[in-house]
Amino acid sequence: MFKLTGKQAIVTGGGSGIGKAISEKLAEAGAVVQVLDTNEIEGKRAADEIKASGNLSYFHACDVSDPLAVQETIDRVAQQSHIHILINNAAIAHVGNIENTTGEDMMKLYQVNVLGVFNCSKAVIPYFKKANGGVIINMASIASTMGLSERFAYTMTKGATLSMTYALAKDYLADGIRCNAISPARIHTPFVDGYLEEHYRENQKEMFETLSKYQPIGRMGKPTEVAALVLFLCSDEASFITGCNYPIDGGCLNLMG
Template identity: 55%
Template sequence: MSDLKGKTAIISGGGSGIGKSISTLFASQGVHVHILELNSEASEEVCKEIAADGGSATGHICDIASHQEVNKTIQGIQGNIDIQVNNAGIAHIGNLEGTSEADFDKIFQVNVKGVFNCMQAVIPKMKSQGGGVILNMASVASMVGISDRFAYSMSKGAVLTMTLSVAKDYIKENIRCNCISPARIHTPFVDGFIAKNYPGKEKEMFEALSQTQPIGRMGTPDEVAELALYLCSDKAGFITGTNFPIDGGFVNLNT
C-alpha cells in the first residue's frame, strides 16, 4: 500500500509469530519498523531479514510491562510515530480455580498493563504530530467463553475495551484505534505447546485444534498481518473503535 511508504511503526512482540509477520509485511511496504522485544536474538534476526529484503527496521530490547522502559524506549524514537501495533502478549491455561495469584498478576502485567504502557507513551506524540493509528491484538477469547482460559480471556477483554475507550477519547485528535481478534493461529508457540503437552500425539492434536475453527484449519500469521496492514493504512481511514475477528468462523459459526 503506497500510502504507508515512509511512515514509522512501533510493533511490540515483533520478533516472532504474528508480530514477525506484521513487521516484515509493513517493512516491505516502505514502513520503518521499530520492534519492541524481550528476545534480543529474535529481534536481531527479524531486523536482518528485513534489511536483506531492502527494508528498514530497528530493534529495541524492552519489557512492555515496565512503564519506565516503555516510556524511555518510545521517547527515544526520533520523528513521527505514525503507527503503533500492540501485539506482544502471553498465554495461560486454567479456569478460575486453576489460576494462581501469580499467574493472574503475570498475565495482567504483560497483556493489560503492557498495552496501557505502550498506548500511554505514544498518544502524546501522536497528538502533537496531528494524528496516528493504534492497532491492538485482542482475541476471540475477548468475545466468547473459552474453556480453561480465565486469566487470558480477562486480559484480552481488557484489550478490547481499552481499544474502544481510546478510540472514543482521541477521535478528535485524528487518532484511530482498532483491534484484531484472532482465533487459533499456527505459530511456533502452537507447535511448542502441542509438543510439550501431547508428546507422541502431535499430529492428532494439531488436527483436533485445527478443527475447532469451522473453516477446518488454523489461520496463518501472514493472514493476520494482511488485515493489520489494511487497518493501519489510509485506506481504512473511516474505521475506528472496531474489533475485527479473524477466526475461520469461530465466533459466529460454532454451535
C-alpha cells in the first residue's frame, strides 16, 4: 500500500522539518523527490541523505516567492521526467497581533506563504492537465480555521492557503487533479526550537512543556506523522479524496476545553 513507484514529486521547503520528513517518506515509497528550498546547505543535505539511503532525490535552490525562478525550476524538472505530485510546504512564520505587525510583515508573509503556493501550483497545473492527473498537497495549519494568539500575519496566509486548496480542487476536478490541505497543530521542528531559543532562552524547557500541553493529546506532533498523512493523500489509495482539509492536531480543533 501507499507506493509511489514511478512518480516524481516536488517538495518545497524540503530542506527542514516537516518538508524534510515528507521528502524522505515520499522517496522511501519510491518517488523521485525534487527538493526546492532557499537554504542551499540544508536542502542539499536533505537530498544527499535520501540518496545515501538508496532512494532518489535532487536539490534545487529556488525561492517559491520568485515566479520566474519557480517556472524555470519546474520546467527544467518536467523536461527530465513528468511531475505527478506537488507539495506546497515552504512557509515562514511571524509572531505578533495586528498592532505590532507592520505592512511590510504582511507583504513578506504574503509573498512567501501565499504567492509561493500560487507560483508553484500555477507552474505545475499545465503539466498536470496535459497528463490528465496530478496531486497537490498544501500545508495549511490549524490557524487556517481557528484563532491563534499573536499570529495575525501567519493566520492570514494559512487561511488563504486553505481557500486556494478548495478553489484549485474545484477548478481542476475534470482534469483529474486532486488538491487537499493538511492542517497541523504544533509540530516539533527546528523552527520550534529556533523560536524557543530566540524568545525564551531563559526558560526554554518550561516553554517547551507549555507548547506541548497546548495540544489536548499532551505533546507536539512529529514531522514523520505529518509525512505519513501526506504519503497517504498522494497515493492512489486516496484517489476519491479531493477538496479536503485534514487536521493533524492532537485534538486541537475538536477537543479543547
